[in-house]
Amino acid sequence: xxxxxxxxxxxxxxxxxxxxxxxxxxxxxxxxxxxxxxxxxxxxxxxxxxxxxxxxxxxxxxxxxxxxxxxxxxxxxxxxxxxxxxxxxxxxxxxxxxxxxxxxxxxxxxxxxxxxxxxxxxxxxxxxxxxxxxxxxxxxxxxxxxxxxxxxxxxxxxxxxxxxxxxxxxxxxxxxxxxxxxxxxxxxxxxxxxxxxxxxxxxxxxxxxxxxxxxxxxxxxxxx
Amino acid sequence: xxxxxxxxxxxxxxxxxxxxxxxxxxxxxxxxxxxxxxxxxxxxxxxxxxxxxxxxxxxxxxxxxxxxxxxxxxxxxxxxxxxxxxxxxxxxxxxxxxxxxxxxxxxxxxxxxxxxxxxxxxxxxxxxxxxxxxxxxxxxxxxxxxxxxxxxxxxxxxxxxxxxxxxxxxxxxxxxxxxxxxxxxxxxxxxxxxxxxxxxxxxxxxxxxxxxxxxxxxxxxxxxxxxxxxxxxxx
Numbered sequence: 001x002x003x004x005x006x007x008x009x010x011x012x013x014x015x016x017x018x019x020x021x022x023x024x025x026x027x028x029x030x031x032x033x034x035x036x037x038x039x040x041x042x043x044x045x046x047x048x049x050x051x052x053x054x055x056x057x058x059x060x061x062x063x064x065x066x067x068x069x070x071x072x073x074x075x076x077x078x079x080x081x082x083x084x085x086x087x088x089x090x091x092x093x094x095x096x097x098x099x100x101x102x103x104x105x106x107x108x109x110x111x112x113x114x115x116x117x118x119x120x121x122x123x124x125x126x127x128x129x130x131x132x133x134x135x136x137x138x139x140x141x142x143x144x145x146x147x148x149x150x151x152x153x154x155x156x157x158x159x160x161x162x163x164x165x166x167x168x169x170x171x172x173x174x175x176x177x178x179x180x181x182x183x184x185x186x187x188x189x190x191x192x193x194x195x196x197x198x199x200x201x202x203x204x205x206x207x208x209x210x211x212x213x214x215x216x217x218x219x220x221x222x223x224x
Numbered sequence: 225x226x227x228x229x230x231x232x233x234x235x236x237x238x239x240x241x242x243x244x245x246x247x248x249x250x251x252x253x254x255x256x257x258x259x260x261x262x263x264x265x266x267x268x269x270x271x272x273x274x275x276x277x278x279x280x281x282x283x284x285x286x287x288x289x290x291x292x293x294x295x296x297x298x299x300x301x302x303x304x305x306x307x308x309x310x311x312x313x314x315x316x317x318x319x320x321x322x323x324x325x326x327x328x329x330x331x332x333x334x335x336x337x338x339x340x341x342x343x344x345x346x347x348x349x350x351x352x353x354x355x356x357x358x359x360x361x362x363x364x365x366x367x368x369x370x371x372x373x374x375x376x377x378x379x380x381x382x383x384x385x386x387x388x389x390x391x392x393x394x395x396x397x398x399x400x401x402x403x404x405x406x407x408x409x410x411x412x413x414x415x416x417x418x419x420x421x422x423x424x425x426x427x428x429x430x431x432x433x434x435x436x437x438x439x440x441x442x443x444x445x446x447x448x449x450x451x452x453x454x455x456x457x458x459x
Contacts, residue, residue, distance in 0.1 A: 001332075001333070001334065001335030005332070005335070006332065006333060009329060009332035009333070010329075013318070013321070013325075013329045016321070016325070017318065017320045017321065020320050021320055076318070076320075079318075079319060080314045080315050080316060080317055080318070080319065081312055081313075081314040081316055082316050082317065082318055084285055084310070084312050084314075084316055085310075085312075085316035085317075085330060085333075085374065086333065087284070087285055088283050088284055088285060088305060088308065088310045089305060089306075089330070089333040089334060090302070090305040090306040090333070090334065090335075091333040091334075224286060224287065
């Protein structure tokens with residue numbers, strides 16, 4: 001039994017459960033769709049304005065939508081106290097964290113793939129910079145959101161008002177990543193500046209926070 | 225006495241002045257005791273006596289506030305986690321998965337990837353492995369039995385069971401007690417926390433009475449020569 005095999009087993013179990021219930025993906029989609037439509041009608045931006053504001057709009061929509069999925073992830077483990085079965089097993093704690101983070105990453109990436117065409121249509125978006133850079137920013141930015149989100153969702157599962165606790169802890173700590181995601185996206189969409197600095201910053205943020213979360217997760221899992 | 229109960233073997237659990245506080249309330253108040261391997265212990269006591277708290281501490285789900293305990297010869301419970309099985313008050317199962325899917329997942333956590341093990345565990349508790357229904361649609365009794373199957377799936381030496389007969393009808397509870405007797409006869413050590421002492425008469429080796437966070441008495445039982453080998457009819 002290795003971290004990799006337990007991560008794989010747990011990830012497959014989570015994907016199967018989500019495929020059956022569709023709890024996380026449906027609520028994320030509905031939320032993100034509302035944001036796209038409402039902002040589109042509220043601002044009615046031109047193509048030029050869209051390119052300037054889309055970076056912020058897209059990431060704020062994904063951040064809020066991701067929080068919905070993040071809360072669902074651990075709620076499943078609390079029903080019937082299933083988390084206790086994991087805690088008494090010899091399976092490594094980090095395998096559970098990695099499986100949850102990768103699962104959430106997958107769900108948010110699916111959401112982004114589904115929402116991207118809608119953003120293009122509603123905001124008349126055309127990227128001036130290279131599109132492949134947008135994909136790099138999306139992947140790095142999504143990991144930044146889910147790695148911290150998964151960790152802090154685990155931290156708040158034993159609190160009474162965990163739905164409120166998660167954004168309260170997650171949003172402040174995500175500000176550097178959010179800033180990098182928004183500025184990198186805007187730079188690519190407008191083509192006015194190089195996004196390189198922001199992409200590097202996102203990569204460093206991801207590395208640092210992934211390492212910290214992996215180091216601390218066992219304590220969080222076994223906290224009374 | 226039948227089975228492999230051996231009082232001369234090193235104890236499977238040694239509790240040394242174990243104390244557990246919840247805030248200012250002491251749930252466990254300085255328990256020192258040792259338990260020999262290959263025996264079936266029934267832990268009895270009123271609500272709030274500290275039975276479940278003691279079991280959760282031994283399972284590694286809670287740290288003692290004071291004192292320490294040795295489990296299967298070590299103070300580091302992570303080292304021996306694969307040799308311990310725990311069945312909690314709640315079923316510890318995923319409602320969205322079927323019985324076999326649940327067992328397959330938990331077997332994976334112990335490095336077991338053999339479907340036969342899961343099938344046998346389900347059959348042992350009288351459940352049909354082909355049952356494709358999700359756990360959410362099981363009756364409470366079926367969930368309890370599947371929960372027992374999950375706890376013994378990896379063939380642990382020490383089995384900790386918290387209220388295994390709650391919500392189980394009398395017939396099934398008797399069959400579960402007989403299964404536990406057979407498992408003990410294979411040399412396993414079993415702790416059963418229950419309010420239904422009568423069910424364990426003839427199967428138990430020792431009744432451990434708890435009150436106000438302490439072990440107040442231990443009562444040796446003389447069980448029947450052999451536990452019934454009757455098969456449990458799968459449902």
